[in-house]
Structures are given as C-alpha cells and as structure tokens.
Amino acid sequence: MDKLADFYQVSVVLTGYNRSRLMATGIGEEYFEVLTSLVPGKIIDELFICSRALAHEYKGEALNEKFREQILSNDRLGPVARNILKMWYLSLWYQLPQSWRETYGVPSQTPGKYQDIDFVISENAYIQGLVWPALGSHPMGAKQPGYGTWAFKPGEELTRINLGTDHPVSDIEEGNLS
Amino acid sequence: MNNNEHFDVVIVGAGISGAIMAQELGKNGKSVLILEAGTGTGGRFFSSDCDAPSQENSQPLSSYQTYMSTFFTALAKIPNAPYPNNANAPQPLVTDLAPIPQGQISDNGYFVQTGPLPFASTYTRAEGGTTLHWLGTCLRMLPEDFELKTRFGRGLDWPISYDELRPWYEIAEQNLGVSANANEQNYQQIDNPAVHIPFAASYEYKMEKIPQSYLDQYFSKGLAQMQVSFEGKNYPIDVVSTPQARNGMPRGDYRPVGAVGHETAGQRCAGNSNCVPICPIQAKYNALKTLEQAKKTGKVEIRTQCVAYQLETDEQGKNIARVHYKKYQSSDNPDHQCHAVSGTIVVLASHAVENAKLLLASNVANSSDQVGRNLMDHPTMLTWGLMPTDIGAFRGPGSTSGIPSLRGGEFRKSRAAFRIEIGNWGWSWPEGAPVGTVPDLIDEKNMFGEQLKNYIASVYPRMFRFGFLVEQLPDANNRVTLDDNYRDQLGNYRPVISYNVTDYTRAGMAAAKEVSDQIFQRLGIEGFTEYKPSDAGYLTYRGEGYSYNGAGHLVGTHIMGDNPNTSVVNKYQQSWDHPNLYLVGCGNMPTISTSNPTLTMAALTYWAAQNVLEALNPC
Incomplete structure (x- = not known):
C-alpha cells in the first residue's frame, strides 16, 4: 500500500479538507517525511491501517465517532494523529507528550534533519497553514x-x-x- | 583604519533619526559617517550567490529576504523575530518579560530590570533600527500636549510649541510617505476642541488615506453619536482613520518610495497583514529607505558592526573630541578592534536607551543629572472580545483607524489621557491567535475535522481587540542607569532600568476600561478580556486589576528644555554641556502624551539637521 496515500487519507479525516485541497498545498510530502522521521514505523502503520479500515466501514458522523473511539482516544495513536492535524493547520511540529515519548519514542533517535522538539516545519509550510483559509484570510506575511x-x-x-x-x-x- | 579620521558629522545609530540626519547633511555636501552597532541589510532584497561577502565583513551578507525567511520559521513571531539576535549588540525581547518579585532583579534578557514594575517595550539593534518592525502610525501631537505643566499642572512643558514644530511635521510626513487626508487629521470634525490640530490651510498629505478596514467601518456606524462622560462633562467617541507611513494612492505627481532591492519593492500596501514584525514588500516606511537616499548623496558612509562605547571630550571638557567604537567581525564572536573617529559635530541617534547608556558610560552631557531619567512608554492596555458578526479579522494593516477624541481634555488635570487603537488582527496580540490558540482547540477542546474547521470559521473572523495607549508623565525615578556588574560580551554596559506606573496613569487605564465596557455593551460584543496577576504588566488601581503591554514607544532619557539645570538638550537639540554634541530621537521628548512618537521624533530630527547645518555653516 502507498503510505503517502494513507497519510492523505488520515489527513482528510483529521483536517476536514478534501484530498485535492491538501495536495494543492504542495507540502504533504514534507509533513509525511517529518512524521516518518520522528514516529516509529510500527505506530504509523497501525494508525494508517486503522484509519483506512474505519473509513472503509463508516462515513460521516459515524466515521468521526469511530475515529475518536479507535484513534484519538488511543494513548498510542491519539497524540500522533493530533500532531498530524497540527502540522496541517499550524505548520508546526509539537514535541510529543512526555508520557508518549517515554513509552513509544524512537529510542535510538540520532541527530538528524528533524528532532522531536517544537519547530516550524519550513517557510513554505508556514505559508500553506490551513488555519488561514479556515479563518477566512491569508497567512500573515504571505499570499497578499x-x-x-x-x-x-x-x-x-x-x-x-x-x-x-x-x-x-x-x-x-x-x-x-x- | 586609523584613529585620525575626521568627518563633518559623526552619527551614532543607523535608525530613522540617524538616517534623516545623514540624508539632510549629505545632500548639503557634508561628510557623514554613521556608526551602527548592529548588522547591516546588505542593500538587497533577495540573497544572491553573486554577492560574495566583502573582506571588510566576513559574515555572509544579509538581505531583506533573509529577514523574511527567519520570520516564517520563527516559533515565536515577536516583533524582533526576523532580526538577528546579536550578542555584540544585544536587544530586549518581549519574551524576556516577567513579573519582578518584590525586592528582586530580573536580568534574564538584555535589560536588567530592578522594578518595581517591568519596563515592557523593546527595540531593534540593526541597520534600519526599530522602524523595521514599527506599525507606521504617524500622528501629530496636540497643541496642548506641548504645555501640560501650564495647562494641567502635570508633567513638563516643552521648550517649543506645536506651531514651531508644524512645518517640520509637514516635511516628515512627506519624506516618510504618510497616507492620510488632512481634513480628517486636523480633527475639526470632532466635538472636543481640546483635540483640534491646526493644519496649514493649503496642506495635504502626499498620499490618500489608507482604506479603513471593514471592522473600522462597523465601529464607525455602530458608535455614531456615542458619548462618554468624565467628571460631569461629555466627550464624543469618534472613529477616525489613522495616518500611516504606508504607501497608498499617490496624490498629484508624488510617487511612493521603495527601499532595498528591486525597484518594484515598496509600492502600495498589498494587505500582507504583517507590518509588525516585517512588511514583506516594504510598502511600510522603514529607515532603510532614507539610508538609501542618504547613500546616494555620495557623502554618507555607513559602518555596521561598529559599537560606539565612549565619547571623549577635549582637554577643556567642552567639545566631544572623539567617538570610540568597537568593530567586530561576527556577531557570534566577541573579538573586536577598537577605533576612534572625530567629527566637527557628533550626533547621537542610537535610541533613547542606547543614547543614555553611551552618555552615562562616557560621563558627558549630564551636568543636569537628567541623563537616563524620565523614561516613558505608552503602557498599552488591551481589551478583546468577539463581535456579534463576522467583521473579517486578520486582514489588512495592523490598525487603520482609532478613536482619538479622548486624547485631550480637562480630565488631564486628574488622570492620564489615552488614544484608542482599533486592531485589525483579531486576538493575535492578546492571545497569540491563531497559532497560539488553535492547539487548545485540538488538545483540550478535542476538535478535529469539519468541526474544527467550522469552529474556526465561525469564531476567528469575529475576533477583535482594542489597544489603549495611556500617557505616562516624566518621572525622575523611571530611569536607565549603569552597573559594572552587568555588561554584554563586548564589555559594553547593559541598561539597568527602574520603572513604575503612577496612579495618574493607572487612573487613565481605569477610565479606558470603563470606555471599553460601554462600547462592548453598546455593540453587544462578547468580552474575553482577562488581566491576570501572572501578566508581566499586571497592576492594580482602587482594587481592580489591569495589565499593560509595551508599546515600543521609548521616550525621555535626555529631555529638552529651557533650563540647563533640569534638561539635557536645548530646543535646538544641542547638549547644554557640549556645543558640538547633538542628541536626536525620542529621548528628547519631555512628555509622551497620546501619539505614537515616531512622527514627532522625525519632525524634531529634520529640525535638528537644520540646526547642525547652520552650526557647520555659521553666517
């Protein structure tokens, strides 16, 4: 299965924006790279499989209810899903909660391109933040x-x-x- | 470099007042050197591989676009976010601010704050100075603002009147590129004669007023005919467009001025909604524009990364013989060389706090013991709420209108006046919205998907805030001092600041809150204002709590006056003690009143430049 496609699938449910709109930001692959750099592959796979299965079986509000039950309230998957949502809206990666890091954090995290700390993902990510169109305006300092x-x-x-x-x-x- | 270099004029500081001084003197054929403590902008908009670092400066050359990149990726988008944190020319940051526990000292930033309240304003130490991140508001002072002592028994009188400054206001408005309509800014339409400002009959701004935001128009309509009562007297609430140094629609053959980089940079405001911390297209005035014009005279040299640290007098102690400075190669490294230059005239234009610091460190110009004293700001109280309907928040320049009708009146005998600024950017200032607030919707309110999107769409466009810029009187105990224990990595002093807010100003904050409450009640605005004891600027008045923020309006520290025993400079902005030393900037202002001070500072500086020119060319 194409994991990037899975990433968009879970992102659509999380953000309330459709797949075309998300892809049009041009920034999804960068978010995917951040996610896969900082969260163990097993947990990402679990999230994607779960999300896809739910979307296959449920639609609309029922899907949202199941998404809360199976993913957002799951101590392993919930913080990861919320971080994906925050990347799309706010262009930031937020350090995962301490309890999550102690239990699931990548143990051999070497200094790499990304660290699990609070950071703005990139210049372009800031400009593509979804919070701006959601509130009916443009990112402050861009898209004049x-x-x-x-x-x-x-x-x-x-x-x-x-x-x-x-x-x-x-x-x-x-x-x-x- | 040798230590015998001589210029007609040596200017310390490449911000707005230094730039104005340099341009005016350069175009009159005077040789000018500007020493700038911070780093330069490189004169370019975009970075380019073709621009190799010069040998003089081993750091990669900066550019305006680098500032933009830094802004985009900064976690905290504070006013100084785009600009270099330079340990050789450190600057205060709003993120340094915290309440000062009683009897303790707060020294976690550049300022060493001894309290009892924290001084909340900041500035920028880089070429272009704080105009890189100012809002651009260009209000004139009221005639009564120059006579507070005579008319209200408060503060100090200026040694000059509004009428004397008026022609210099006109020059400043033209050269900064202010957009406004004179028939509004004279406030003749306001039913409060105390605020009327006489304009020359034929005078008009060079550009039409910046369109008022939809929010402004909503307030104009909703507050029509509203009055408030102070001490038994009624005052009107009038919404008026704010004059702004921001490129708009030119009148006649005037053409808007750009700054660094491509010639098309700096045209009309395009609504980037980012004047603070950085206008991406330089439609807003910054001092780089004036510095560019100054350089074109061929008579002005700007040396960046040169921190002036001592003024040396001649043997008689009369004139300033030399300016000593430290030249560093990299902001990461304290390695530096010491140099000295001389000027027939020396001008300090390095900012109110930095001017005071340099004078105190040099032990000059202070026979009055007033250097560093009378530090003022506009303690800025915010109120915020949700409008009953979508008013299109987060659009346009930070503020396009205000309520100036309460800037003057008899109440100034008993409490501070204030101007109300209408903010166009929702709760960005009080709450850090949206980036600072949406995480709470996700983590605590447990929203996602359509629900989150719809919630943001229904609430955020209704966000609005007022800013109340409350006047503060000169107070000898609000001051900048030096302490050998506190120095930066170059060995230069850090400013030690003691600061308080008197009951006169606190009473103004209380009156402002009452006006805000009445406006909220009238328009059905859902209030969310909250002042918390954990706020850095929290204070109480008659049992009620209020919080102030810094306005970035640092005024006082070397005030002008008629008497050498009680002021630092005379009305010509010349040191009483040293005839060849001129001080410029907001430090000269004896009172702050209710206008953002930059335009007044610029007007004063054009006048000072004329005085320097006359001193160099005696009749």
Missing part, C-alpha cells in the same frame, strides 16, 4: 490579497474592486467600500 481588500465585507471576492452601483464613485475614492 491586494490593496484595500481589508475594507471589503468579509467573503466578498477579494481580487477585484467591486464597481457595482451600490458604491458611489466618491466612496470608492475614499476607500470606504462596504
């Missing part, structure tokens, strides 16, 4: 929406100035678009 867009009513199309009849020209000149 354009001059004056902050004056628009939230949810309006951000890429063009609305020249509709609702806005007298003088208002537009003042920048008071509403």
Whole structure:
C-alpha cells in the first residue's frame, strides 16, 4: 500500500479538507517525511491501517465517532494523529507528550534533519497553514490579497474592486467600500 | 583604519533619526559617517550567490529576504523575530518579560530590570533600527500636549510649541510617505476642541488615506453619536482613520518610495497583514529607505558592526573630541578592534536607551543629572472580545483607524489621557491567535475535522481587540542607569532600568476600561478580556486589576528644555554641556502624551539637521 496515500487519507479525516485541497498545498510530502522521521514505523502503520479500515466501514458522523473511539482516544495513536492535524493547520511540529515519548519514542533517535522538539516545519509550510483559509484570510506575511481588500465585507471576492452601483464613485475614492 | 579620521558629522545609530540626519547633511555636501552597532541589510532584497561577502565583513551578507525567511520559521513571531539576535549588540525581547518579585532583579534578557514594575517595550539593534518592525502610525501631537505643566499642572512643558514644530511635521510626513487626508487629521470634525490640530490651510498629505478596514467601518456606524462622560462633562467617541507611513494612492505627481532591492519593492500596501514584525514588500516606511537616499548623496558612509562605547571630550571638557567604537567581525564572536573617529559635530541617534547608556558610560552631557531619567512608554492596555458578526479579522494593516477624541481634555488635570487603537488582527496580540490558540482547540477542546474547521470559521473572523495607549508623565525615578556588574560580551554596559506606573496613569487605564465596557455593551460584543496577576504588566488601581503591554514607544532619557539645570538638550537639540554634541530621537521628548512618537521624533530630527547645518555653516 502507498503510505503517502494513507497519510492523505488520515489527513482528510483529521483536517476536514478534501484530498485535492491538501495536495494543492504542495507540502504533504514534507509533513509525511517529518512524521516518518520522528514516529516509529510500527505506530504509523497501525494508525494508517486503522484509519483506512474505519473509513472503509463508516462515513460521516459515524466515521468521526469511530475515529475518536479507535484513534484519538488511543494513548498510542491519539497524540500522533493530533500532531498530524497540527502540522496541517499550524505548520508546526509539537514535541510529543512526555508520557508518549517515554513509552513509544524512537529510542535510538540520532541527530538528524528533524528532532522531536517544537519547530516550524519550513517557510513554505508556514505559508500553506490551513488555519488561514479556515479563518477566512491569508497567512500573515504571505499570499497578499491586494490593496484595500481589508475594507471589503468579509467573503466578498477579494481580487477585484467591486464597481457595482451600490458604491458611489466618491466612496470608492475614499476607500470606504462596504 | 586609523584613529585620525575626521568627518563633518559623526552619527551614532543607523535608525530613522540617524538616517534623516545623514540624508539632510549629505545632500548639503557634508561628510557623514554613521556608526551602527548592529548588522547591516546588505542593500538587497533577495540573497544572491553573486554577492560574495566583502573582506571588510566576513559574515555572509544579509538581505531583506533573509529577514523574511527567519520570520516564517520563527516559533515565536515577536516583533524582533526576523532580526538577528546579536550578542555584540544585544536587544530586549518581549519574551524576556516577567513579573519582578518584590525586592528582586530580573536580568534574564538584555535589560536588567530592578522594578518595581517591568519596563515592557523593546527595540531593534540593526541597520534600519526599530522602524523595521514599527506599525507606521504617524500622528501629530496636540497643541496642548506641548504645555501640560501650564495647562494641567502635570508633567513638563516643552521648550517649543506645536506651531514651531508644524512645518517640520509637514516635511516628515512627506519624506516618510504618510497616507492620510488632512481634513480628517486636523480633527475639526470632532466635538472636543481640546483635540483640534491646526493644519496649514493649503496642506495635504502626499498620499490618500489608507482604506479603513471593514471592522473600522462597523465601529464607525455602530458608535455614531456615542458619548462618554468624565467628571460631569461629555466627550464624543469618534472613529477616525489613522495616518500611516504606508504607501497608498499617490496624490498629484508624488510617487511612493521603495527601499532595498528591486525597484518594484515598496509600492502600495498589498494587505500582507504583517507590518509588525516585517512588511514583506516594504510598502511600510522603514529607515532603510532614507539610508538609501542618504547613500546616494555620495557623502554618507555607513559602518555596521561598529559599537560606539565612549565619547571623549577635549582637554577643556567642552567639545566631544572623539567617538570610540568597537568593530567586530561576527556577531557570534566577541573579538573586536577598537577605533576612534572625530567629527566637527557628533550626533547621537542610537535610541533613547542606547543614547543614555553611551552618555552615562562616557560621563558627558549630564551636568543636569537628567541623563537616563524620565523614561516613558505608552503602557498599552488591551481589551478583546468577539463581535456579534463576522467583521473579517486578520486582514489588512495592523490598525487603520482609532478613536482619538479622548486624547485631550480637562480630565488631564486628574488622570492620564489615552488614544484608542482599533486592531485589525483579531486576538493575535492578546492571545497569540491563531497559532497560539488553535492547539487548545485540538488538545483540550478535542476538535478535529469539519468541526474544527467550522469552529474556526465561525469564531476567528469575529475576533477583535482594542489597544489603549495611556500617557505616562516624566518621572525622575523611571530611569536607565549603569552597573559594572552587568555588561554584554563586548564589555559594553547593559541598561539597568527602574520603572513604575503612577496612579495618574493607572487612573487613565481605569477610565479606558470603563470606555471599553460601554462600547462592548453598546455593540453587544462578547468580552474575553482577562488581566491576570501572572501578566508581566499586571497592576492594580482602587482594587481592580489591569495589565499593560509595551508599546515600543521609548521616550525621555535626555529631555529638552529651557533650563540647563533640569534638561539635557536645548530646543535646538544641542547638549547644554557640549556645543558640538547633538542628541536626536525620542529621548528628547519631555512628555509622551497620546501619539505614537515616531512622527514627532522625525519632525524634531529634520529640525535638528537644520540646526547642525547652520552650526557647520555659521553666517
């Protein structure tokens, strides 16, 4: 089985974003690399197999309930799943909980590209964080929406100035678009 | 390098006031040397393999884009996050802040804080200075702000009036590139004559006002006709666009100015929502813009990684004969060489705290015993809540409007005035949202999937915060001193700061909280404000707790005045003690009042540059 595909499958359930949207970030493989560098392969396999089996059997709210029961409340899989979710939304890897590390941490973790500490995964990861589209804006410091867009009513199309009849020209000149 | 180098003017500090001074003198043909303690920017936007490090500087050359990369990958995106942590020119960080236990000293950062309260503001020690991460707010002071002692029996009077400074405000607004409409910024529309600011009849800003955010418009509508009452007198609540040194729509043939790198950097603001800590496109003014113009005069040399540590006087103790500095090769390594230069005139432009430090370390300019004293800030109290509807939080410049109608009035006899800043970035300041708050939704509120996404979509766009910039009066005990026990790795002093907030300011915070409560009640805003004793800036007033934050507005430390016994510089910003020494920056301001001080500092510095020029060219 393609483990990257499994990673996207579990990520879709965790994030609430569909697979196309996740792949469009261009950052999934990097998250996958971080995950597989820091979490023992056996635990990742267990998570993927469990998630795929649940998704095969359940849909919608039933899937969410089973996901909580089988994965999120599991002391071995839950912290890993939450870290995957936090990577997608916040672009950060958070150090796994101490109790998890004592029980399951990779014992022979050598200094490598990644360490199990709090870190921003990469510049691009920051820019692709899903929390920004979720809250209806753009990552602070990137994906600039354009001059004056902050004056628009939230949810309006951000890429063009609305020249509709609702806005007298003088208002537009003042920048008071509403 | 030899120790007999001479320049018309030696400037310490390559921030905004040093840059203004250098440009003004350079374009008038004066030879200028700027000594900058921190590292440089390399004059470029993108890093490039073609740019080999020069022999002069063995460190890899920096670039503005490197600052961006550092910002993106910084865990704590604090104001200084993009800029180098340089042990040879250390700087204060907000993450150093903590409550100071009674009778103890907090020295875990650059500042050595003796309390009783922590001084909460920070600054940046690198080429470009703190303008690299300022917000860009460019308010003028009120006429009454120059006469607090005469009119209210509080603080100090300035040795100059608003009318004297007005032409210099105009020059500063033009050169910093301020976007605003004069017919709003004169506040004539506000039904409180105390805040009216006379503008020259024909004056207009070079760029149109920055569009007000949707949140601003929501407040404008919701607070129309609102009044509050202080001491039996009614005052209006008016939402007014804030003048900003941020590129907008030019008027006439004015063209916005860029800074380092590609010529297209620095055009109109594109809504990156990141003025603090770093504007990716330099649409916001920073001092690199003025430094670029200064260098183009061909008369200005900037030496980075050169920390001035002593001013040496001539044998009579009258003039500053030489400026001694330490040149280091790498910020990781304290190895350095000592050099000295002389200037016909010496200008200290290294920031309020650093100017005071250098003067105290050199034992000069202090016959008044006022050097380092009267340190002020705007203790900034936040209130925050959820609006009843989506107001599009986390969009646009950090603040595009404020409520300036309570900046002045008779109440200043009994308590501090304040300006209200409307924040466009949700709870990013009070709570660290979203990156600081979403982990709680996942780990403690146990959300995931659609539920998490929908919760964020329904709550975060409604987040908003006010900032109340409360004035603080000059106080001789709020001060910077030196202690031989506290030095940095180059052997230079670290600032020892004692600081408190008086009841005058605390009463202003209490009044501000009442105004906030009334606005929340009027608009049905769900309040989430919480002041905790564990906050570094927690204090009490009449049994209620409040917390302040640093505004980054470090004022005082070498105040100007009419009397050499009670001030450090005269109205020309010249040291009373040493005729060839000029001090510039916010350190000269005798009071802070309610405006962010950068524009006033810039106006004063243009004036000081004129004074230096006249001193060099006596009639």
